[in-house]
Amino acid sequence: MTPHFSLHQLGWKPFFQLQLSLEELENSIPARVFGVERSLIYLLSSEGSLTIPVIKSMPDLAVGDWVVVDTEHRFIRLLERMSLFSRKASGTQVYRQLISANVDTLLIVSSLNNDFNLNRIERYLALAHEAKVEPIVLLTKADLCENPEPFVEAVQALDKMLPVFAVNAQDQASLQALDLWLSPGQTLAFLGSSGVGKSTLVNTLLGGALQETNAIREADSRGRHTTTSRSLHLTPSGVLLLDTPGMRELQLADCAQGVDETFADISALAMQCKFSDCQHESEPGCAVQAAIQSGKLDQRRLLNYRKLMKEQAFNAGTLAEKRAEDKRFSKMVKSAKNIKQRKT
Numbered sequence: 334m335t336p337h338f339s340l341h342q343l344g345w346k347p348f349f350q351l352q353l354s355l356e357e358l359e360n361s362i363p364a365r366v367f368g369v370e371r372s373l374i375y376l377l378s379s380e381g382s383l384t385i386p387v388i389k390s391m392p393d394l395a396v397g398d399w400v401v402v403d404t405e406h407r408f409i410r411l412l413e414r415m416s417l418f419s420r421k422a423s424g425t426q427v428y429r430q431l432i433s434a435n436v437d438t439l440l441i442v443s444s445l446n447n448d449f450n451l452n453r454i455e456r457y458l459a460l461a462h463e464a465k466v467e468p469i470v471l472l473t474k475a476d477l478c479e480n481p482e483p484f485v486e487a488v489q490a491l492d493k494m495l496p497v498f499a500v501n502a503q504d505q506a507s508l509q510a511l512d513l514w515l516s517p518g519q520t521l522a523f524l525g526s527s528g529v530g531k532s533t534l535v536n537t538l539l540g541g542a543l544q545e546t547n548a549i550r551e552a553d554s555r556g557r558h559t560t561t562s563r564s565l566h567l568t569p570s571g572v573l574l575l576d577t578p579g580m581r582e583l584q585l586a587d588c589a590q591g592v593d594e595t596f597a598d599i600s601a602l603a604m605q606c607k608f609s610d611c612q613h614e615s616e617p618g619c620a621v622q623a624a625i626q627s628g629k630l631d632q633r634r635l636l637n638y639r640k641l642m643k644e645q646a647f648n649a650g651t652l653a654e655k656r657a658e659d660k661r662f663s664k665m666v667k668s669a670k671n672i673k674q675r676k677t
């Protein structure tokens with residue numbers, strides 16, 4: 334038996350509906366990707382679960398993507414994404430690996446112990462902003478912390494508009510503050526170091542340990558329970574929880590915009606510096622240094638801004654360099670082949 338979900342429960346939104354032509358509205362089926370394997374794509378639609386083969390003409394797909402298939406379940410096209418997390422993948426060829434798409438909210442998870450680290454939270458915020466996903470910070474293990482309040486305040490100081498909550502990930506009642514973000518059809522993803530409570534949060538939100546949706550198990554007709562097929566869970570209230578292993582390996586690459594957005598206060602101050610190319614070190618008329626002197630801006634924050642900007646530029650650089658290197662190499666192979674052919 335395949336359970337059925339409405340498109341709304343699967344996260345369908347006007348943004349996707351508006352992309353369909355009249356022809357597609359009548360003759361095609363929208364479906365959400367919840368598992369990606371080398372040769373198979375697992376989909377959920379309002380008609381149940383589908384498995385389709387990967388074909389050459391298909392674009393790269395990520396968990397969370399919306400696609401349309403025809404009535405015979407053949408892939409037609411990928412719909413434009415609302416948001417996308419990707420990472421630089423290495424190997425023989427360096428390319429951008431897609432991690433997850435159409436996430437509405439990113440739960441940045443940090444525990445109230447040695448893991449608590451503002452620099453790391455800023456790094457995750459930059460990733461969220463770059464992916465165009467709304468971040469929320471969850472400070473877990475509040476039950477083990479004598480006074481969570483100063484930690485909440487320190488995170489709140491990073492961004493006045495940022496929702497920040499101290500919670501006990503094992504306790505459903507303590508997660509009630511999240512209700513605003515837990516309406517049916519919303520897709521949530523998690524980011525945080527190992528051991529901070531991401532799996533615990535997923536389980537608590539699912540209302541009991543490992544209460545995975547049947548749809549996700551059933552979709553694999555051969556009864557296999559693969560990692561990919563476990564990456565999207567549906568809670569009893571119709572919230573989609575995305576928990577792909579790839580989220581754990583996200584890096585900052587090529588995301589100057591995400592970093593800038595995360596440090597909007599510094600960018601705004603920089604506009605007031607006397608020199609447009611001010612490095613905010615010891616230049617005269619530097620508004621950023623003035624803010625540090627007057628206690629309005631934390632020195633730590635400026636240092637982390639610099640560090641993250643450098644890191645993303647470096648990673649973006651190596652990505653571009655690798656591509657150029659690959660090109661040079663294939664040219665070399667080609668010309669070597671030509672020489673060989675001429676000789677023989």
Ligand SMILES: Nc1nc2c(ncn2[C@@H]2O[C@H](COP(=O)(O)OP(=O)(O)OP(=O)(O)O)[C@@H](O)[C@H]2O)c(=O)[nH]1
Nearest residue numbers: 473474475500501502503527528529530531532533
């Ligand atoms: N007391 C308490 N324990 C928690 C809380 N959150 C998580 N834990 C415990 O911390 C341990 C690690 O939690 P996990 O949920 O496995 O952490 P994770 O982030 O999924 O870790 P990885 O799978 O390694 O990425 C488990 O023993 C949890 O029971 C909390 O809010 N309070």
Ligand SMILES: [Zn+2]
Nearest residue numbers: 606611613619
């Ligand atoms: Zn300056």
